[in-house]
Amino acid sequence: MSGSKCTRLSGALVKQLLDSVDSVLFDCDGVIWRGDQAIPGAPQVVNLLKEKGKKVFFVTNNSTKTRKMYADKMSTLGFNVTEEEVFGTAYCSAMYLKTVCKLDGKVYLIGSNALKQELEAVGIQQTGVGPDHVAGKQADWANVPLDPEVKAVLVGFDEHFSYMKLNRALQYLIQGRLFVGTNSDTRLPLEGGKAVPGTGCLLQAVETAAQRKAETVGKPNHYMFDCVASQFSVDSERCLMVGDRLDTDILFGSNCGLKTLLTLTGVSTVADAEAHQKSGCADRQGMVPDYYVESIADLLPALQG
Amino acid sequence: MSGSKCTRLSGALVKQLLDSVDSVLFDCDGVIWRGDQAIPGAPQVVNLLKEKGKKVFFVTNNSTKTRKMYADKMSTLGFNVTEEEVFGTAYCSAMYLKTVCKLDGKVYLIGSNALKQELEAVGIQQTGVGPDHVAGKQADWANVPLDPEVKAVLVGFDEHFSYMKLNRALQYLIQGRLFVGTNSDTRLPLEGGKAVPGTGCLLQAVETAAQRKAETVGKPNHYMFDCVASQFSVDSERCLMVGDRLDTDILFGSNCGLKTLLTLTGVSTVADAEAHQKSGCADRQGMVPDYYVESIADLLPALQG
Structure with missing residues (x-):
């Protein structure tokens, strides 16, 4: 799994990455849904990860919903999720x-x-x-x-x-x-x-x-990871953070020592990530993801195989 | 009038300074009044400056009053001031x-x-x-x-x-x-x-x-001086700015090339000014006043003499 950062995740690399982690943390808006619509394929990805024994958690900076409100929304959209897996800033x-x-x-x-x-x-x-x-x-x-x-x-x-x-x-x-x-x-x-x-x-x-x-409390600060880790057995070295924002999600993953995956269904672009990478600025390197995908649906083939 | 900055203004120095200027700009709150009370002696100072032929202006960052509201308040407190001399941020x-x-x-x-x-x-x-x-x-x-x-x-x-x-x-x-x-x-x-x-x-x-x-628009930016100078003949080299805040009033005076006088009836202290002076930090030197007084009433003896 060595090599340069900001690598497009596809082919055999997907399975290799998923095999290297036990837990996956997802941001919500722009990652598993946009507004009131699930990202196509996202419910299957989340549900298959869980079926294959991965621990899955949701970490969102949005403070306007309780854990129960999130779990209800997720159920409605087809995600197989419990309240205990949701970590919002509220x-x-x-x-x-x-x-x-x-x-x-x-x-x-x-x-x-x-x-x-x-x-x-x-x-x-x-x-x-x-x-x-x-x-x-x-x-x-x-x-x-x-x-x-x-x-x-x-x-x-x-x-x-x-x-x-x-x-x-x-x-x-x-x-x-x-x-x-x-x-x-x-x-x-x-x-x-x-x-x-x-x-x-x-x-x-x-x-x-x-x-x-x-x-x-919220991303990019590390507390939300501490909060997850205080309730579940999570090894940061075998944990993947998936998000759409470099300055919150990806930096949070870097701050917590997690593997990081940028998905392009939300705010940040590959060009944004490359600009951080090329800046030569040490404090911007934490905003460069290890990998990126067009959508988390790109994980589906490896999970269905 | 050369010498070190942040000098206590007293004795013969007061008349010397006043002789070197044709215009005096005053901040209001903490300088000529506090809340609804005139600073003791302030109305006499302002009125005597005008009687002696100085141009007097009021420059305040407070945007909640019109020129007329300021002029009315000043009249009530005993200042001989017209609307045209008041430059508030509104x-x-x-x-x-x-x-x-x-x-x-x-x-x-x-x-x-x-x-x-x-x-x-x-x-x-x-x-x-x-x-x-x-x-x-x-x-x-x-x-x-x-x-x-x-x-x-x-x-x-x-x-x-x-x-x-x-x-x-x-x-x-x-x-x-x-x-x-x-x-x-x-x-x-x-x-x-x-x-x-x-x-x-x-x-x-x-x-x-x-x-x-x-x-x-407000202090410390130079526009309020430009606004005064566009309506009255004011030579920045023969103009004194009097204020109680280093980060707005005194910096404004420095930014506009005016002589500066800190009065201690408001927010900032001599210790604050000395801290800027001793910092060795170039961008803090503009917050060091040329002179300071306990109160603008300290100008009275030179005006009454």
Whole structure:
């Protein structure tokens, strides 16, 4: 399995790679589905990997769904997946606060209802979910009532993000509370080349106000792999990360010492990967995948053989 | 007037400095007032400077007031000031769009009613002021209706800032519209060491989504000086900038080739200035003032003599 990186995966090389791993981690959007449609062939690939005894996990930076919501969506699309195999940043952020931060108190949450549910499922109470419109005068904003039980600020995707939420987060953070972000993706890509602002924009606003950086749970940071490995026997040397984004998925795989496979059904291109490779820039080499495929359906022949 | 920088201004040096300038630019908050209270002695200093034939101007990054609102506040506090002497970022951003960008179209405005009024006063229509709460589903957000006449996005202080405003700005900016920010101050300092998030936080969020930088009108960029100089005869070599912030006011003065005076009634300290001076870092030397005073009231004896 030696040789140059960024190799097109095809022919005998597919089986060789699959034989060299026991576990496969998949990103979701742009990899196994796009929006509400499965990538053609993706359910068969996932189901056959499991039939052949591979452990399969799903690691997604999207914080707007619970594990159950993901598992339900996957079932509907034909994937044979259980909740326990899904690691989204809603669940992982709750686990991070509970097991790494050992949080003893509430969270001030900028985030979705799904994030609230995953926090509550591990016994963490939150305040903040839902709309929070501006009220009063500027001189009052610095004196908004704060909940003394709040010990951390968690920033995830929040369609109700507002100046008042930014302000409330700042008031907690000025007091030195823990500061955690689900992920730092700057945009959510949608069909047709369109995009809407991602969690990274909201996190940047809060970081700028607080004048400090959040600890971020999502890819490319290694915590989501630690979270999988804490619950299942996973050998990083015999594990493959499959993703469509070089700056999150592939860098995450590199950071965790995994083999990496770029699929071209999502955001990044082979040209992007080659630009990193040719840059000669050491800190961009982690964004060069070991292999790439047009689609994960390219794995099917080796699995059906 | 040669010698080392960051010199305490007192005694004969005060008159010497004032004799060497024809114009004085003052920042407002933390310099001539704090909140709703004049700095003691500040009205007399400003009024005496004018009586002695100096031109006096006010340059403030705060975009939430029109020139008239500033002039009215100044009158109430005892300053003898006209609207024409006030250069806030609401007015200056309107002038920037009109005269530098030569904007032919509308502005999508993230900002205050005052900013709307200043835009309209120079003949620029806006859309966007006021609340804009989230509606519809994620797939719809990238298809929010856009106004085809909008040719620029302007981001100023906006207490109604929301995810939907961020999204709308992104949709205009993806289409290549002009991108202007009033200023990039990260916090608005309030009495008692308190603070609320500043325009810089909102601008960072939009810049992160758009994946490009805005042109910013406010200090430390030189445009506000250009704006003053385009309307009044001001020789930069015979002009003094007085401010309380090293990273905006003093750097602005340095960028424009003005003499600079730090006053200690606001944000920055002499220790901050000395840290820049001793850093040996070339790009921090612009934040070292020529002189400092405890308060601009320290100029009074030389003016009354």
